[in-house]
Amino acid sequence: MRTSLHGSVSRRVFVTAAAAAGLGATRALAQPAPLKIGVIFSYSGSGPTGLTFDPGINLWMSQHGDRIAGRKVELIRRDDTGIAPDTARRLAQELIVENNVEILAGVAFTPNAIAVAQVSTQAKKPFFLVNAATSNIMEKAPYMSRYSFTTAQLCTPLAKWAVANGITNAYSIVQDYGPGIDAGNAFTKQFADSGGKVTGATRFPVNTEDFTPFLQRAHDTKPQAVFVFVNASTGGAAFLKAFRDVGLARDGVKLIGTGDLVSENNLPADGDLALGVITAFHYSGTHPSALNRQMIAAVERLTHGSLTADFTTVQVYDVMHAIYEVVAAQHGQVDPDRTMELVKKLKFESARGPIAIDPATRDIVENVYIRRTEKRNGKLVNVEFDTIPMVKDPNEHYSS
Ligand code: PHB
Numbered sequence: 001m002r003t004s005l006h007g008s009v010s011r012r013v014f015v016t017a018a019a020a021a022g023l024g025a026t027r028a029l030a031q032p033a034p035l036k037i038g039v040i041f042s043y044s045g046s047g048p049t050g051l052t053f054d055p056g057i058n059l060w061m062s063q064h065g066d067r068i069a070g071r072k073v074e075l076i077r078r079d080d081t082g083i084a085p086d087t088a089r090r091l092a093q094e095l096i097v098e099n100n101v102e103i104l105a106g107v108a109f110t111p112n113a114i115a116v117a118q119v120s121t122q123a124k125k126p127f128f129l130v131n132a133a134t135s136n137i138m139e140k141a142p143y144m145s146r147y148s149f150t151t152a153q154l155c156t157p158l159a160k161w162a163v164a165n166g167i168t169n170a171y172s173i174v175q176d177y178g179p180g181i182d183a184g185n186a187f188t189k190q191f192a193d194s195g196g197k198v199t200g201a202t203r204f205p206v207n208t209e210d211f212t213p214f215l216q217r218a219h220d221t222k223p224q225a226v227f228v229f230v231n232a233s234t235g236g237a238a239f240l241k242a243f244r245d246v247g248l249a250r251d252g253v254k255l256i257g258t259g260d261l262v263s264e265n266n267l268p269a270d271g272d273l274a275l276g277v278i279t280a281f282h283y284s285g286t287h288p289s290a291l292n293r294q295m296i297a298a299v300e301r302l303t304h305g306s307l308t309a310d311f312t313t314v315q316v317y318d319v320m321h322a323i324y325e326v327v328a329a330q331h332g333q334v335d336p337d338r339t340m341e342l343v344k345k346l347k348f349e350s351a352r353g354p355i356a357i358d359p360a361t362r363d364i365v366e367n368v369y370i371r372r373t374e375k376r377n378g379k380l381v382n383v384e385f386d387t388i389p390m391v392k393d394p395n396e397h398y399s400s
Pocket of ligand 1: 108109110111131132133134178179230231232233260
């Protein structure tokens, strides 16, 4: 990467100040250059994940202002349009070279996260990963830290919970890319290690719309439970419909998986077919905390009731928290190495519960909740009934 990518804040402040001083405008010396943050997200991609993103940013800034240590925060938003790593890479490069951003934040999907991570590594720009759930993407990206979850982090405790609660055989069905491959491998390994029997396992293409043939195969193995990972932007409605259509629901087969399936903004489309689904996740709309209630109210206000807070809103709000904290600790400067030292010490209360960044991996450590989808006051909600505290990514290289 060319050295022009490394233009530091102090140099830009100096150049601005020197030019101002030359003109005799000494008062301009007091004005630090804005802090530019490049934000990449799938605003126009499918599913609700893009739409819940800005309310999380807006809520944080309405509470904490638009300045850090006197520097005005300038967000430059870009749309990567969905799973599109080449677009995400180009946007990250442009944000650094043309817009002079000092920090990158965002992305929903693993392939895009890998692409932006490469740019962040070459340009030494701290990258605050909002979503993406594949374990092994952190290793080669020393300037990246993760504020979401990994599917292995969720599925390892879920498999233990299943066996401990009498599920002795299960079929695994997962979306065929990073987070799904990790989910299937982590679940089946831990399920077998805990004494369960895997009746079969399959993967479906990312854009699958008809799950019937896959679930027919699952049904044929007569499992007690089906384990699933399908990402939140694909949505669980079509999966739940096929689960019913092939007779799995009728035959009393339990459905377990990660919370993406029944993410809060997917529940209206899922309808009553989601009732009774058991999922492991790091955030639930019903999580009892003042911060969570505030977040839900703010998103409903900002989207005029069309959306509610979901895991992506909470993750981006926590990314804003992390950025404000590490930049304030540097009095408004962003030295990449100092930023990462500070990131590795982060520990604070989120709307999801307590979180910390693991200094060894820059991955998030957080509670995993086991939840059941229920109806309360006529509304579908995910109810937490078991908490596995402060879980780390198992760091097992499942999909490599
Ligand atoms: C991912 O691509 O890593 C991903 C996207 C959406 C999810 C979970 C994981 O809901």
